[in-house]
Amino acid sequence: MTGAPCVHPRDITEAELKVAISATGRPDILKELVSTSRGNFGFFTAHFPHTLNYPWIVERLLPLAGGSSVLDIGAGVSPVPLLLSSRGLSVTCIDSHPVVRAFPVAPNWNEWGYFDYGVLDRRINAIHGSVLDHHPVESYDAIYSISVLAHMTRETREATIERCWRWLRPGGRLLLAVDLIPASDFLWNRSGGEEVEPLMRHGTSDDLITQLQAL
Numbered sequence: 001m002t003g004a005p006c007v008h009p010r011d012i013t014e015a016e017l018k019v020a021i022s023a024t025g026r027p028d029i030l031k032e033l034v035s036t037s038r039g040n041f042g043f044f045t046a047h048f049p050h051t052l053n054y055p056w057i058v059e060r061l062l063p064l065a066g067g068s069s070v071l072d073i074g075a076g077v078s079p080v081p082l083l084l085s086s087r088g089l090s091v092t093c094i095d096s097h098p099v100v101r102a103f104p105v106a107p108n109w110n111e112w113g114y115f116d117y118g119v120l121d122r123r124i125n126a127i128h129g130s131v132l133d134h135h136p137v138e139s140y141d142a143i144y145s146i147s148v149l150a151h152m153t154r155e156t157r158e159a160t161i162e163r164c165w166r167w168l169r170p171g172g173r174l175l176l177a178v179d180l181i182p183a184s185d186f187l188w189n190r191s192g193g194e195e196v197e198p199l200m201r202h203g204t205s206d207d208l209i210t211q212l213q214a215l
Contacts, residue, residue: 008043010110012051017044020051029055036086037079040120044079045111049147053177054080057144060175062087068141071167073131073160074148076111077101085121093117094127094134112192131160140167144175151179151191154203158211165215174212180205 012020017034021027033054037044058080061070066088072081075093085091099113117124127134143164149157164174179188181199189195189202196202 008041008105008109009107010046011038011043012046012048016046016048017051020048024051024055026055026059029058033058033079033083036083040079040082041077041109042105043109045077047111049177049179050078050111053146054078057146057175057177058083060173061089061142061144064089064141069138071136071140071143073143073145073164074151075115075117075126076146076148077109077113077115078111078146080146081117081124082121085117085123090123091117092125092127092136092140094129094131096128096130100128131163132156134163136167139169140172141169142173142175143168144177146177147179149176149178149208150188150202151196153197154201154207157187157203157208161208161211162215176208178205178208 012034021030024030030051034044061084064070067090069090070084070092072091072093075081075095076097081091081093095114097112097114101109101113101115103119114128115126116128117126149160152160168174180186181188185204185206186199187202187204187208189197189199
């Protein structure tokens, strides 16, 4: 007789997962993301917004042809690169987080931190460094970032977006999931529990959209 399976403290509850599956337009993608994450990391993040933005990103990238090149800015610990690679996309992940995640999975793991995805999938190129120091040899078919841009300073965010514009091939796609302060248009101005910069300096979603339109 065996004991109950160990549940990672960061794993989403079954009650919340049930709500998320009923709310998403692509429950099949969400279920696969959860299975991929639990199978490789032992948990699917309890940060509920990722039940929305992970499937949203994946749904829009899966139609890309096999071999298409994709850049993930601020990948963290996520099932998204693994799922995309399993579908034949060429994925590069870049993350500058000072915390480095290495197996075995520890109870304090969450979705933040640099992880070398090549340990699980040799086809994924994982880079530990700043996106501003990245110099790709070829352009990308798609670039995405999930809940990362808002945690940068405005200067770094704007420089990152400008690089995305230069790195994308003609007709390429830029997909951004961006955190806002609840009940406002202000971009989330905290990272690791610390204020990144004053709210008025950090900017709003309109500031982000204005830059994208200008580029």
